[in-house]
Structure formats: structure tokens, C-alpha cells
Amino acid sequence: MSALPGATDVPTPMGHGPMLRKEDARFVRGRGRFVDDVRLPGMLHGAILRSPHAHARILSVDVSAAESHPKVRAVITGETLAGRGLAWMPTLSHDVAAVLATDKVRYQGQEVVFVVAEDRYAARDALSLIEVEYEPLPPVIDARRALDPDAPVIRDDLDGRADNHVFDWESGDAAATDAVFASAERVSTCDLLYPRVHPAPLETCGIVADLDRITGKLTVHATTQAPHTHRMLYALIAGIPEHKIRIIAPDIGGGFGNKVGMYPGYLCSVVGSVLTGAPVKWTEDRSENLMSSSFARDYHMHGEIAATKDGRILGLRVRVLADHGAFNGTAQPSKFPAGFFHVFTGSYDVKAAHCRVTGVYTNKAPGGVAYACSFRITEASYLVERMVDVLSHDLGLDPAAVRMANLLRPEQFPYACATGWEYDSGDYPRTLTLALEMAGYDELRREQAERRAAYEATGRGSLMGIGISFFTEAVGAGPRRTMDILGLGMADGAELRVHPTGTAVLRVSCMSQGQGHETTFAQIVGEELGISPDDVELVQGDTDQTPFGLGTYGSRSTPVSGAAAVMVARKVRERARIVAAAMLEVAPEDLEWHKGRWQVAGDPAAGRTIAQIALAAHSDLDLPDGVEGHLDATCVYNPPNLTFPFGAYICVVDVDPGTGQATVRRFVAVDDCGVRINPMIVEGQVHGGLADGVGMALMELMAFDDDGNHLGASFMDYLLPTSMECPSWELGETVTPSPHHPIGAKGVGESATVGSPAAVVNAVLDAIGVRHADMPLTPAQVWRAVQGRPIRPDLAIR
């Protein structure tokens, strides 16, 4: 890494510690290799004709003119696929989704025809030669109307389906919760919408599918966060034997959950390669990504919180209406149709809690679990952190004091919450105290009062708000006894090989989308073996070269694959001990591990380094019976529990009441993610998540008009935050190691996205003195909220 300017400021640690990211050497030089950089000989290009309607019956599809285009090599319709049994594919949530529409289109942007041509321009030109005749049908756009008796039935493809109901699911003890509410001194209720947002990775989804007609082997270069899961899905859907499928995920330009699922464009590209005998590339454009690929959130929540009159929280009760779009395509453990939403009691000691979630179909794109949400914990955390502020507002209490009074105490861990989770560890009051100190909370409140008084006296100036969020995450899915995706248990493999000269290669199943795995995982191995992370190479993203595992999402890489890396390195270390013992002609039990070296107890001069041991392990050294030589190992890690990172966030905003504009002035984030392998990477992850939170709280939104037209189908309409909206983040940390993770790490990838939206929203509403208004708090929404007429954000503004 010394090639990077400034790199000498950050020496490579022998294991954990701050270190520049190994992968950045190529990224900052523009030498990353992404799917769209893959160019194979004879490669063709795909383009997709999409539905302009949200809901319409397909009367006819005429592709004859497109087929006559001189550069078109194949035109694939729903009928083409139906002939091969591929018109529909299973989703990750036990539903089916159309690959190419045959009967109806069910959302604007749905895939109808796939064209394969000699270049990208010709493929796109050919789309305009296709004639599709539609009979428009009334769409279901407002999720709150989806279960009306007269609502149009979207999924008439499913036998016996007469409504738009997907599932009902509940968690917690309803009767006990009702009893707590019945006897509570105060109950505060609030309706909250966590609107539909989009992961919007800067690299859109894409694939190069290459079926070799001679060997029958399918090689797929694709933007996938979960290569091994995809391999199995191709095997199941397309009927290609799994050993004849190789998935290669090259560098990925952001995933955030958007690249977990299987998209029609992928399967069509595979079929295109089957039909033409040539590799087929398909790269989504920005509008396609925003309109048709996996969205996030879209939870309409009715929250109730029961408390004593002095603010002691007793119970929580939640009803959720979940908009799942036209196909139930969420990606989450099978037993949890609402993900891990039932951690909605958050960080508080609550006697009883109950939630009931109803999923509905609407004429919108499928998806639902994406965008750094830790399987719906973003929604849950937003709910409880908003409800605590609503309660504080109603009781006239300080929201920091209410939180401090209700936080779980350190002695309560491990803590079994009312909905069945066992929180592994934490010292919440310490973390909140640190955040309050860093923010200078009391001084902020004084300034706020002065500013409000000045505003009320003059009618000019700006208001100031302070918002707090204390989140608890539940990541690292997960224990195989309770968690699977499509029947695949969520355990991860790892393979470690130390070469004769003492450098090593680690192979893992998870796949970085920008998280810095090449660095973090090298540091994990470096720490365990006492070698430099520069001497450890990571192999990821290629199913022919890596052990099985479920991929990178839900902040699971460090908790699961990271633990696998630790365990496999410790296996190698134990093997090294045996080899060292043979080298030193002592018993293995007589050796002590001193980072990087096995040495004889009581005789520090007698020892061997990992490099010396590696060479000996590959040599003619006489090894004990049953020890095969070489220095490598494999393992599968099955996590005993989830890990529970947490944090205290404080946001300070200035609001201009004359225009409704809110500006984030400060943001204090104290994260406890257990042991930090590379604090620089942790901070980078937190920075990104905080920016996400500002975006969702203030601007990001996918709304739809009455006809189901997508109103956020470009970056002119779907606003992502920029550096101009982000303050200089003020980060702090506490460290309570996870007791069950082999190095005490908890994962951090989604913490800030989970925790920050509520802090920003709480701050803006605190500034204007309004009890609740839904995200995004655009200038228009803030101005209308002040007047008690908030905008409903998921529909077109009238």
C-alpha cells in the first residue's frame, strides 16, 4: 500500500488496527473491473422492453419488425420463455414472479420483451420496433386501498386468488400487551409511514451470461452480493446442473441489498446466450434500476406506546401494512416474512410488546428488503425511536431523559426481549452518556431556547432542533436452526491456505460491494496468525474458487464469514503448533502462542514463526502420524446467535421556518459494534450510513401517481444526498465485545442507516415543535407540517 500517496502515514498493522484499504489502490486509479468492463469475444447485448402501464392485460406482442432488424440476433418474449417453462421464476419469499410478462403487466417498468443484438444501440433501436397491445386495467397504487373489497385483483395468475393479501404475521404476546395497555397511565399513538426508497447503487445491475455449448458450462459474470445463492437459483430455475454453473462477481459498485435477488434481465441474458450460442451482456440503465429493481421499506405503521405518566415505557403495540409490490420478492430468512421487524422494542426494557404485519400486493415493483436495512430493522428502529419522541412530546419530557430512564441496563444482558430475541451484550447508558457529552446536549438545549425566543420576538431567523436516536441492531444471520433462505441454512464456509513462504490466501463465500473485505479479512487472518495483512490475499465472488455461503447482506460478513475466517485461521494455527513441535522436537502442549510465533514455554529463544513453520510443513520434515503436512484448513461457521450492535446518535438541525428548509448542522454518532478490526473502515461505513439517513429523512422518495406512474425514475427526481447536505460527522465509540463471536466483533455495515433517519427526523420535528410528519422532510413537507397539513409522501403531490 506504500504506492498510495499518504499511505506511509498509516503503516500496516500486524492484524487489527487502522489501515488503508488494499482495494483502493485500484479503485482510485479507475482500475476496478466491474461487470460492464467484461468484454468477451463475440459478445452480444441485451435490452428490455418494459411496460408503460402499472396494470394492463397484454392483448398481443408483435416482434416481427424487431426480428428483421439486421443486427438483431434474438427476440425473447414471455411466450418464448413459457415454451421452456421459464416465464415465471420462484422468488426468495415463496412466491413466483414473472420473468417476461405473458398475461398481464403488473407494474410500470415490468419486463415484457428481451432483445439480443450485436451492439447496445441496435438492441435499444429494436425495442422501438416492437408493438405491444395493452388493455389498461385499474391499478392498486395506495396500499391502504389494496384490501378493499372492490380492489382490482393483481395476482389472478395464482389459483383461487380473489384479493391482494400476501400474508399476516405476528410476534409477541398480544394478550399480555393488551393488559399492559389497559392499565397504563398514558398511551401515545401515531401513524408513521416509512416510504418506499431505493438502494440506488451507483453501479446498476448487470450480467454477462456465457453458455458454452460444447462443455455445457454456464459462466455468469454478474453484480451479485450472493454468488452461491445465485448459482443454486440458476440451477433450480433454468435446470442447469449446479456443477456446470460458475458465478463470478467482479468488483461491485455498491449493493445495499439491491443485488441480492434474481432479476428477469439475468435470466433473459442466460436464455439469450443459450439461443445464440454467444455471450450476452445486459446492463441496466439508471431508470430501469430505479423503476424495476428491488426497492426498500414501504411500511405503513400504526404505533402505540404505553407508559407511566413520568415516562417509564411499559409496552409497545404495532400494526403494519407492508406494501410488497406485485410479487412477493423480499429476500429474508424464510420464517420471517416481515424480516426482523420484531426487534421493534429497540433498546428499552419493555414488559410486553406485540406486532401484527399484513403484507399486500400493489401495482409496484417487487422487492422490499434492501437498502442496508438489516432485514427490516430500519423500519423497526425508526418506529420505536419516533414513538419515544412522540411520548416525550405528549408528556412534556426531555427525550434524552426518557431514553436514559428506559434503556436496558448492563446487568440485564444477555437480555430476552418481549418478542423473543436474546440481545447478547451492551452497556447502553454509557454509550448515550458519551454521545450527550460529545454533543454538549445541555448547551444545545440552551441555544435552542434562545433561538426560539428570538424567532418569536422578531418573526425572523431560524429555529434549531436536536434529535436523538438510540438503536439496537440484530445482524449476522444467522443460526441455521432458525434461519434459512429458500431452505439454505445461513452458515458460511472459509478456506485458508498458507503457502510455503508464509503468505496466505483466504477464500470466503461473502462478496464485497465496497465494504473493504480484501482489507478486513486479511487483517482478521493477520491477527490470528501474526502475519502482515499485506501477505494475505482474499478470494471472493467466484463460486468455482470459494466455499459455499449465503453472501453479503444484513451486515453478516464480519459476524458470519469473518467468524469463519477467524476459526479457519485458528485451525491453521493449531496445525502450525504440531508442525512447530516436530521442528523443535517438543510436545505441542509445551508450546505457547506469541503472536506470529509458537515458542517453548519458559524458553523464548526456542520458537518458530508462521513462515518458518509453513516452509517446514511443505518440506521433508518428519510429522507425527495422522498429520498430513501442508498448512491449510477449511471450516463452516454456524453462528450461535445474532450479534447486536448498537449506538447513540444525536442530530442538530437548523430549520428556516419561512421556507421549510432543514440543514443538518451537526451529527454525533457513537457506535458500539464490538471489537473494531479496522477502525478506518468502520468509520467509513458509518459515514456512508449517516449520509443514507440524511437522504432518507430529507429527500429520498419513490412516489406514484394515480395511474401508477413512477415519480422518481431518474436522479433528477430521486434525490440522493450530496456532500453539501452532510456535516462533518462527529464519531465516537464504545466497545462491548460480542460474547459469542470469536473475536467479539458485531458488524457495522448497516448500523448508521438503521439508526440515523430517526435522529434527523426527530431533530427537524423538534425544531418546529410538531409531533409527527412523515419522511422525507422536504422543504414543502416541513412548511406544511408547521401548518398542521402534512403531505402524504407516497402519492403524487396535488
Added chain:
Amino acid sequence: MQVPAHFEYQRATSVDHAIALLTRYGAEARVVAGGHSLIPMMKLRLAQPEMLIDINDLHELGGIRVEGGELRIGAMARHSELLGSAVAGEHYPMLHDAERVIADPVVRNRGTIGGSVCQADPSEDLSGAFTALRATAVIRGAEGVRSVPMRAFFTGPYQTVVGPAEILAELRIPVRPGGGSAYVKVDRRAGDWAVAAAAAALWLEPGPGPGTITDVGLGLTAVGAAGFTAVAAEEFLRGRPATEETFAEAGRIAAEHCRPVADQRGPADYKRHLAGELTVRTLRRAAARARARGQEA
């Protein structure tokens, strides 16, 4: 990836050459300058010109200078040039106010003043600014040169008086002492189009008090104001003292006369409110600048 439909391309070597090409290819030809509106529209296939005439070599259309008592801004001047122009900022700080909030540095390095004005987007910042400043558009065609006041330049959303075989060459703003100007915009995010924006240029006769408004120009962007301005508010302001009460009434009149349309940037009532609020704020700031100028002199 979004890819445009087939088109031909020619690089103009002079304004006359560009006009000759436009004359030859007619309505199917489009001029490309910075390309920051046209190219995305072509990639989305909302625009499918058969011929693109590139005028980026036409340095005769560039430059920002004061000549003949006018601030002259070449149509090919980039946003970043206007933002960096000391002479523009000295005479009309409003132009710097506006340029600071137009898109982002990457767009400003490439996008042109003429291209922005000719695009005539109802949310375009400079349209309001030049309207407030009573700029004159200098337009060249095969028949020669003609000048059109900014207030007669826009004929509707995305429509101007520039003919199919004409090119906007320059914008000219008279330099007049004793004035101050300001531009204020509300957006949802840095670089976004305006939810609403207002521009004000006013000239004060110094007095013992706040001064008397001798002349004023107002511009309103993205609020459905006829001709990007507020004529009734301007008429009200002329001859009145530059006080908060006067500005408040002008804001009320401006808000009353606009016809905002609801979209995802905000509902109509909010945009109408902003029309008034931002008119007041720009007048306040423009007056403060005029007074500061008066004290310097």
C-alpha cells in the same frame, strides 16, 4: 446504459457556418453547446435530432465583458465563467448568487449561459435572473442580427423566440449605478432544480431613511409567473420607500399573480407562499446591497 438513437454530427467552424447548417437541416437539427440538457434527453430518447451541430469551437460566442455601457455575456460562456467573473459580480451580484446554486461544479464547468436560457425550462434559474435584470438577447440568423428584450424572449415552457435557423449570440444588461441585486432559491438538495426562486434588482434614491425605490426588476422561477416576472409587484414598488412593509406588500402581490403547479417539489400553496417569501427576501437583500454601494460611493 442509456444510448441515444442514431444521429449525424457536425462541428461548426463559425456562427455563419452553424446558421448555414441549421438552415440546411431545418427542424431536425439541434445545436449542442454544453449538452447538459440535450444529451440526457437524447439518451432517454425524448429528443431524437437527426443532426447535431456542435458550436463548442465558436469562441466568438464566448466571453464576459463590459462594453458600451452594457454587461455582455456571450452565449457560450460557461456557468463557471459567469460565477468567476469579477465584472459580472461587481455590477450584478445576483448573477453570482444564482450561479452558486445552479447544479454542481461539474455541470457549471460545461453548461453554457446561452444553452440554459434557450432551454427555457420553467425552473431555470438564469431565466428569472435575466428577466429581473431586463437583459436583451442578441440573436443571429441568416437575415442578420436582431435584439429581443428578455421579457419577450420566452414564448412558453421550453419555447423561445429563437427561430429554427437562428442562434442566441449574447445577452446584454445595461450597467446602471445606484442599484443592488440578489437571487434566492429554495431547493430540496444542492444542485436540484428550484422549488421556487426569486430575483430582484432595485435602484434607490438615497434618503435620510431607507431610500426610495426609483426602479426595480423582479424575476420569479418555477412558480408559474407570467414571463418569469411579477409586473404588478414591480409597479407597486416603484416610487415607494424601501421598507419592510413595502417589500411585504410586493411579496403579497407577487404571490397573488403567480400560477404555480403542484409537483413532487411541492404543492401549489407552498410554491405560492415561496413566491411571496422569496420576493421579500431578495428585495431585502438587494436593497441592503444598494445601500452598501451608496455608502462606498
